[in-house]
Amino acid sequence: MTATDSTAREAERLAWARAASGNAALELHRASVDAGFRSYWRTANAGESRIVMDSPPALEDVRPWLRMRDLLEAGGVRVPRVLVQDIDAGFLLLEDLGGPTLAQVITEADADAHFDAAIDQLLKLQRIVPPPGMGEFGEALLQRDAGLFEEWFLRRHLGIELDCGEAEQLQLAQRRLMDNALAQPRVLTHRDFMPRNLMPVDDGPAVLDFQDCVIGPIAYDPVSLFKDAFLSWPLARVDGWLARYHARALEAGLPVPPRERFLRDADWLGIQRHLKILGIFARLNYRDGKAKYLPDAPRFIAYLDEVLPRYPELASLRELLDARIRPAMLRVAA
Structure with a gap:
């Protein structure tokens, strides 16, 4: 992803998070990043903290994650709860499970x-x-x-x-x-x-x-x-x-x-x-x-x-x- 693409994605991510949460003052701070292309962002100025998962569709399809999450939850495994999802954009709003692993x-x-x-x-x-x-x-x-x-x-x-x-x-x-x-x-x-x-x-x-x-x-x-x-x-x-x-x-x-x-x-x-x-x-x-x-x-x-x-x-x-x-x-x- 180029610097221009990254800046555009950052703006898209923030706009989506504000719309999904209904809070126009919401801000995002980096929560974690993994070895793939997904990134995770913690909300601020939003009351109860949430996590935004950003999975750029051209780089990492979010659907396999969602399918497996649903399968595990149905089997009783504790997994993150999804509050809002936008598969086409590659954004999910998740519960915040806290900071430390x-x-x-x-x-x-x-x-x-x-x-x-x-x-x-x-x-x-x-x-x-x-x-x-x-x-x-x-x-x-x-x-x-x-x-x-x-x-x-x-x-x-x-x-x-x-x-x-x-x-x-x-x-x-x-x-x-x-x-x-x-x-x-x-x-x-x-x-x-x-x-x-x-x-x-x-x-x-x-x-x-x-x-x-x-x-x-x-x-x-x-x-x-x-x-x-x-x-x-x-x-x-x-x-x-x-x-x-x-x-x-x-x-x-x-x-x-x-x-x-x-x-x-x-x-x-x-x-x-x-x-x-x-x-x-x-x-x-x-x-x-x-x-x-x-x-x-x-x-x-x-x-x-x-x-x-x-x-x-x-x-x-x-x-x-x-x-x-x-x-x-x-x-x-x-």
Whole structure:
């Protein structure tokens, strides 16, 4: 979007918000922005605070967000309430769920209670029957995710060109991770169910950023919750939370495998997700000019360092990490 387009959109957004609220004195202040093209604006001079979602139609269609919001709400998941909508213009007036996300308020002392409430919402989400035609987290999506890591993180960010043997090492590990994901029971999957996308309201937490839900492996969202892209916890505590989720999922009648198998599945999906996110963060930096994500890359290397020693089957990935990736990260950081 050019500067002229941006200025025109700003004026259109404010005029729409004033008309939708019935308050000609209303002003808007930036509330948050995500990695896509949507932006969020908090009302001022308007009595009770509201949020305007701006989803420019030419860049990001708001209808998938609305369809998924309605599906989740019908399943009992706490999601933002829509007060006014204008699909053609790409504007929504939403309830204001407050400022801080769960990622900003959670502490070591209250993490158990917050995560238990998050599990409540996740179990509701996973019990929803996916509608016909919903996308799947299958072979094509997994292959795309695998390519992000090699193309953007290894090649573009670290300047690594793998030789034939190294490429085979990576492909072997990626294939095993993909086979594990494909073999898991399938449920409705958020794909970014993490504290940054949860709002700590009394009847929540409320779930955000759900428009890309797919049918996917049952362990994906639990491991996303506890091994966050922006917030890390000790491995022993993560293992305990995963076990807690597993027990509650069994009680809820969800198709989780036996506990030890589930914990392995979660570890392997975590590894797959960490590699994908490294690629996404590098792409956001180099392609989209969004530099704030890439500094979190060492967090994902630390996740890999924690879990890879548990699985000799993934030794080829560990060897690549030690021989090529870690030295290249030191060079880039120098």
